[in-house]
Amino acid sequence: MASDLDETDAFRPRFDSDGLIPAIVTDAGDGTVLMFAYMNAEALRLTQETGIVHFWSRSRARLWKKGETSGETLKAVEILTDCDQDVLQVKATPQGRGAACHTGRRSCFYRRVENGALVFVDDARLFDPGDVY
Amino acid sequence: MASDLDETDAFRPRFDSDGLIPAIVTDAGDGTVLMFAYMNAEALRLTQETGIVHFWSRSRARLWKKGETSGETLKAVEILTDCDQDVLQVKATPQGRGAACHTGRRSCFYRRVENGALVFVDDARLFDPGDVY
Numbered sequence: 001m002a003s004d005l006d007e008t009d010a011f012r013p014r015f016d017s018d019g020l021i022p023a024i025v026t027d028a029g030d031g032t033v034l035m036f037a038y039m040n041a042e043a044l045r046l047t048q049e050t051g052i053v054h055f056w057s058r059s060r061a062r063l064w065k066k067g068e069t070s071g072e073t074l075k076a077v078e079i080l081t082d083c084d085q086d087v088l089q090v091k092a093t094p095q096g097r098g099a100a101c102h103t104g105r106r107s108c109f110y111r112r113v114e115n116g117a118l119v120f121v122d123d124a125r126l127f128d129p130g131d132v133y
Numbered sequence: 134m135a136s137d138l139d140e141t142d143a144f145r146p147r148f149d150s151d152g153l154i155p156a157i158v159t160d161a162g163d164g165t166v167l168m169f170a171y172m173n174a175e176a177l178r179l180t181q182e183t184g185i186v187h188f189w190s191r192s193r194a195r196l197w198k199k200g201e202t203s204g205e206t207l208k209a210v211e212i213l214t215d216c217d218q219d220v221l222q223v224k225a226t227p228q229g230r231g232a233a234c235h236t237g238r239r240s241c242f243y244r245r246v247e248n249g250a251l252v253f254v255d256d257a258r259l260f261d262p263g264d265v266y
Binding site: 078080081087108109111116 | 139140141142143144155157159163164165166168169181211212213214215216220222234235236238241242243244245246249250251252253254
């Protein structure tokens with residue numbers, strides 16, 4: 001399982017066959033996982049150059065500046081990569097109202113699995129999606 | 134972007150065309166992102182039933198009980214899903230020496246991107262991979 005990607009200081013992100021790399025966004029403040037999406041090379045470059053998190057939207061098949069509609073942009077504080085450089089973690093500071101999720105919640109991960117069903121662990125909305133989209 | 138998956142309490146994980154769903158593992162203690170891998174339906178079922186995190190290894194094309202070789206198993210404390218139920222977050226308590234990464238480090242995310250290169254933010258190894266694999 002060892003790879004020469006493990007110990008190098010060369011950044012060689014491994015995009016998949018669709019040209020995408022998964023990106024986990026965590027809150028730079030307390031580490032909460034806020035959202036998960038994919039970047040292509042251009043989204044990664046724009047994130048690095050502008051300091052604002054960009055993704056590739058698979059559903060819309062286009063570059064996606066996170067928060068372009070809602071105003072809920074994410075300021076990239078630090079980008080980490082994993083051992084084999086096929087995943088990114090972006091530590092970010094939420095702008096706007098602090099709702100990374102399109103449902104108006106702080107995080108997309110607001111439900112836990114319990115006995116095969118979902119239980120809401122965070123049902124607070126920082127905006128009403130009906131007003132925003 | 135709204136979906137009926139957003140507000141339901143029915144757990145309907147959406148596996149991709151390969152039958153996989155991404156899983157972000159965080160430390161149940163302090164929230165640190167430890168690793169990222171994929172589960173198929175069986176790995177998810179085994180994780181829920183045994184309380185030990187299982188994945189599908191894409192490189193080895195087989196079920197993977199995390200830590201089966203190294204002893205670095207992960208005890209699943211809580212499973213969350215995201216708004217559209219195509220990603221999981223598993224809050225876990227590391228067992229063994231507490232090195233989730235095959236390099237012997239606590240987390241796979243031990244390097245940050247800086248000026249196009251990688252800088253080690255954690256170079257402490259809790260085991261020597263040469264002794265373990």
